[in-house]
Amino acid sequence: MMSSKSHFKVCQKLPLLTDLQIIVLGYNRSGKTATINTVLGVGESHHGEGSAHSDKREGVVEGRKVTLIDTPGWWKLYSATQTAEYIKRELVLSTSLCPPGPHSFLLVVELDSPFTEIEYTSVVEHCEHLGANIWEHTIVLFTKGDLLTDKTIEERIKSQEEKLDQLVARCGGRYQVFDNKTKCDDQSQVKTLLDKLDELIASDHHHPFEVDHIKLKDIEEAKKVDKERGLINKERILEERQRIKINGEVLSLPEIRMILVGWVLSGKSYAGNIILNGDHFTPGKVTEKAESRKSKVFGRNLTVVDTPGWWKFLPAKYTPTRVKAELRRGVFLCGKYPQAILLTLTVETSFHEERRRMIQEMLEMYLGEDVWRHTIILFTWGNLLKDTTIEEVFESEGKALQWLIQKCGNRYHVFGERAQGSNQVEELLEKMEEMVAGNCVFCPSAESCMYTETGIRGNRVEERNDPQTEDAIDIVDREWLRTDKNLIEEVQKQWIAATDAARKQKSNTSRNEPPNLQGEGHSTDIDNYGETFQDNPLYRGTADKPQSEKGDHSLQRQQSNGEMLAFHLKDMLGNEWRRRDYSEEASP
DSSP states (O other), X not given: OOOGGGGSOOOOOOOXXXXXXEEEEEOTTSSHHHHHHHHHTOTTSOOXXXXXXXXXXXXXXXXXXXXXXXXXXXXXXXXXXXXXXXXXXXXXXXXXXXXXXXXXXXXXXXSSSOOOHHHXXXXXXXXXXXXXXXXXXXXXXEEOGGGOSSSOHHHHHHOTTOOHHHHHHHTTTOEXXXXXXXXXXXXXXXXXXXXXXXXHHHHTTTOOOOOOHHHHHHHHHHHHHHHHHHHHHHHHHHHHHHHXXXXXXXXXXXXXXXXXEOBTTXXXXXXHHHHHTSOOSOTTSOOOSOEEEEEEETTEEEXXXXXXXXXXXXXXXXXXXXXXXXXXXXHHTTSSOOSEEEEEEXXXXXXXXXXXXXXXXXXXXXXOGGGGGGEEEEEEOGGGOTTSOHHHHHHHHOHHHHHHHHHTTTOEEEOOOGGGHHHHHHHHHHHHHXXXXXXXXXXXXXXXXXXXXXXXXXTEEOOOOOHHHHHHHHHHHHHHHHTOGGGHHHHHHHHHHHHHHHHHHHHHHSOSSOOOTTOTTOTTOSTTOHHXXXXXXXXXXXXXXXXXXXXXXXXXXXXXXXXXXXXXXXXHHHHHHHHHHHHHHSOO
């Protein structure tokens, strides 16, 4: 492979810019902030990784003023549709911090693992939010160069197992390798990077990146509107809370019992520790069984029950039996019935209709349709919001999240860093007391208590899976608990084998058709689960194809829902394992 320098356009010598403006892009934990620290020669004194806001930093490098914009990251294996709207807005708004526009972009990619097609697609989607012409101004900056022991970067780029060649090609062959562990006084790699930036900038005659001012203005207006609406709604909720207090309806409760529910790795255990002011649960580790812990906080005897989470992406019917049973058991671990149900959601990912529908099914199926009167939504990772209010997040995300907030009687709370625990816990307890003042204690109905065993409540019947599919679900659950990443491929094979067996059994006993794993007319069937599959790069692009190709796609959908779900399951498990790694490395 030719050296990266030879990829730069030969251009007429122009004087060097004395004031460089650079935007640094990359997924979460890619090393954006460490890279900026290295360029500015400040070591690890500045920590900004994980913020959902852009951060402008300046310094003098090689006698020149350099402005670097640190931007919000996205989840490595998620498409842009799975990134919260306010984060995507911040990516675009980063260009307003360096008018009239940045001279170049640094796209940071870690070398600690293979760069897959899913990661490549995610990078392209997120970067092109700033404009399709971004690649003409971009250099790929590979971090963790110290890991290049058995292969050179050129060999990694050539590798058929990776998509680095496509990414580098998009950027005109421009790349640089950084070792962010190099001592600050060794600025040779920084000087090399500045030389490459100078060549890139000179090749475009010093013209900065052309900012889409119309798009920028639209986003700024939308953000302003959302902020104003959020403020109005917040004031209205505060007025209602104040009215309840003035009327003397709220009593200080000597004992408060609560249960934490939500999808896997949504921050339930971490929130439980903040509430109880101690290390009672184990954050970052998958909760296998419902656990009850007690502590005295602000003069109140608190009981907090942590429960296993359900899958974030699969329909409720594929929730493991263990999770459903522990969710119901958790209600009774409070000693008496809980006074509050805390539904945990993270602030950094989008909230689509499928997420809303799954939450509704899980809560109503296993806790009863009266559950909403006793539920408070608890947002975790709130420290990422910085100056963005949670109300602004509601407005920007749209109807699905707004429906959930309203369904819970506009009761919500945000947990940030643990160091902020005391104030945020006291306010949460006050909100619980206000909720209890207007409700009786949560108590599942008799038919709801029988629901787990019978699968029947009123006119609603829980959908049963084929025995083979249930076996596959149990296999997935067991391997998930083992937390062995290398078993993803084996889990996928066993899932396909089990669902194929279910299809063959059904075709032998009835008509010769693919198995309907989702049941007749069910609201969360796989065919109606299009949003999730469209978000997955493996299934993207069918909606915009010609009619003949759409027909082929229809046949594909009819062939094996089980296989499609298996491929999605593999991708979903990969995403969840990445989320687990991130949670362990960077607890909020």
